[in-house]
Structures are given as structure tokens and as C-alpha cells.
Amino acid sequence: MTEKKNVICRCEEIEIDEIRKWIDAGYTNFEELKRILRVGMGPCQGRGCRDIILRELSKATGKPVAELLPGVIRPPVKPVKAKLLAEDNE
């Protein structure tokens, strides 16, 4: 049987073990993990991985998820074709 990979960020193909490794190295907030691993930077901007990562951070820090910084979701939120943005919108 092939080894199962537990990919939690499908945009960047990041596995849960990788997240846990960097949390263990002392990066205990979503903003830092995002910048080391690109989780939350792909086309879904963390819709798939954010909750799972926040739960991991909660376990590691003992803080409830509600008290953790969730990171920033940026415009245009859903990917938009460049030529549509370049059109005149008078």
C-alpha cells in the first residue's frame, strides 16, 4: 500500500506534518505559517486549510481558535481574469 499523504492545503500541496513541523519550530500564528508555506496564498485563500491550521495552532498554544489571528483574505477574493479587470468600468 502506498503511503497516504494528508494534504490540507490543496492550492500549495502542503501536508499536515509540514504545518506541525513549523509550529514546533516556534511559528505559532497563521500569518507566519502563511509566509513560510504559502498556505492561504493560493486561489482559495485558505478556504480549505485555514480552519484546520487554526485548530492545530489552538492545540499547540492552548488558546481558543476564537482568540487566534486568522490572517487576511485579500481582494479580489475569488480569482478574476486580468482582462476583465482591465476593462473600462464607466
Place this chain on the structure above:
Amino acid sequence: MTVKTADVIIVGGGVHGASTAYELAKAGVNVVLFEKEYLGSGGSGRSAAGLRQHFGTETNLHMAKYNLQVFPTLEEELDTGMSLEFTQWGYMWVAYADTVLAQLQKNVDLQRSLDIPSVMMKPDEVKARWPYLCMDGIIGVAFCGDDGHINPQTLTLSYGHAARRLGAIVKTYCPVAKLLAENGKIKGVVTEDGEEWHAPKVLLSAGPWSTPLAATVGVDLPVYPERHNLLITEPVEVFDCPMVLCLDDGAYFKQCPNGTFMFGRDDQDEPHITESTNSAKFLEGVTKSVLKRIPALSGVRVVRQWSGPYDNTPDHNAIIDWTSVEGLLVNCGWSGHGLQFGPSGGRVCKELLMGEKPFVDLYRFRLARFAENDLFFEPAFI
């Protein structure tokens, strides 16, 4: 309350603060760095992170050359497990007017005299090498193939990570409330949590946030924030598109090693703020301008936009100098080209803080130049 002590305190965890912490820790100095959020959260991590040796003054060129000597082996040196994503796909300055082309030629002549492999290229040569570029109206370009790109987030985080491993204390989410001075000498800092730290030497490298912090000990810095915007697309097939900077409307674009494209465009009307707010006007203006030059990207999706503050000075060059408060060194005011100067900035600050002779002459970066009206004119700034 217990006062803690260090040999050197660094205020600001951008790339210059982090690289200085790394250099000092490597030299065995007891150093503590304070950052208000995470490392690189100010201008550094938000940078377009172009790496170039296209400058028009010897001072900047000596430092730029050093940066490009460091970057190729830096990931191995810092050894943190983070990828710095360094590429050398080149950096192109595109001229649309004769006066601009003449200045590029002068810059390239100076670069070549310092053994930097820049060249001038004619429009047909550009077309032959990069057939996907459609740049109507161009009259020539300056290009350096050794220049390139780095990931500004992992660069800053890696410097901090390596500094910690070497014994530096790097305190994130720990904003400094004020600097402390006594009898004309620096004494330390107080954090917003009320922690007091003392050190005989303090480096202030907090980008545009340096100005209000310097004012707490009576030092006036002519450094102010200016918002700049960027966007990133979804990844496409990697074709090593260099950084292309268009000198008509200030638009620029490049491919990142993961296949995404970064678009940016400077705008004189941007607000002078440190807040990283977003602009719909930017999205429309930048896509219009960039798609004219690289129409193949018109169907590519824009994923995210963000902004970050430049730390501008009146002559768009940095200040690296001791201040009127003994023991207080400043390194800020890079005005938009600071990220790539992390290696050389860290080196010269380490040299100054340890009483060594800096490897380049820092006279042009002195603080007094503004009062003396002896500005540091750099013909190649963006």
C-alpha cells in the same frame, strides 16, 4: 521591574533589522530584536523583491554588487529549511523617450566599469529574445541577466530564524513604545508591554515607523510612508519572464519561480500612510498597462492584491548613520529599493555597531545631507 540588558538592541524586524541581527549574532554579539508584528510584516515582506544591479551611482552599485554575491548561496548559509526562491531571470529597464534612453546608457556604462554584466539592447533584439513581449513605442532597454528575484517573506524570516539559532533574541508581536536616552546617550527601549531593555547601542531600522520612534529621543528623520500596491496571478507555465520595468507609466511585471506573475505600478497619488489598505483603482490601472506589454496574460486570473509602505526620503535614498544621540544608529528610508539591500545593509550596520570600518563608503547615506542640502542623487530609482 527588572530591566533586561543586551549589547545591541535592534528596533524593527524587516530585512535590514533581521540581517543585522544575524550578522551580529554570528560575530558573538548579545543582540535583541523587537518587531511589532511578525518578521517582514512592514515594507519588507510586501516588497516586489526585484534584485538588481542597475543603479547610477558608485555607492549603490558597490552595495548592489555585494547583494548579488550573497544571494546565490544565502539559502545554504542560513540553512533554515525555508526556500528563498532565488532566480536570476534578469531585470529590464524599458525606455520610451530619448532622454530616458541616454540616462540608461550612462548607468550601464558605469555598471560595466565596475564589472557588472549589464547591456543595452535594441527593440529588435528584445523582440527576438522575448517574443511574447509586445512593447509598442520602446526605443531601447537596459538589461542585466544576473539580476532577479527572491521571496521577500522567507528571506526576512530566514535571517531571523538563523539569528535565533546563533543566540539572538528575536521578539515578535512586541512593539517598542519609545527609545530611552540620557545625557545625550542612548540607553535602551521601553516596549508597549512595559518591558524595559538597556543597551549601549541601538539600531533603529523600522522603515516608516522609524520617524515617530526617533522623535521620542529628539531625532528628526525626514522619512515618510507612501503606499504601493502589487498583485499576483494564478500560476502559468514557467517561461522565465524577467522583471520588466516600463519607464513610461511606471508599470512592472515579472514571473515568480512558482509560475505566478506579479504586477505593480507606481502612482503619484497614493496616500502617505503605513496602513496596508487596498485600491480598486490600482487593479484596473495595472492590468490595463501590463496587458498592453504582455497580452498573452489577458486570460490569466488575478488571485490577490496587497499593498505596503515605502519609507521615502526627499532624495529617495536611505539614511545609514549615527545620530545626534550617541549610540543610536539608523538604517531606514530606502524608498522602495531596500529589500534587496538586506545583505549589504546588515553587513554595514554590523560593522558600524562593532566599531569596524564599513566595506563601502557610507558618506552619501549620512543624515546631515538633508540639512546641508547636499542630496544623494540616484538616477536609477523607482
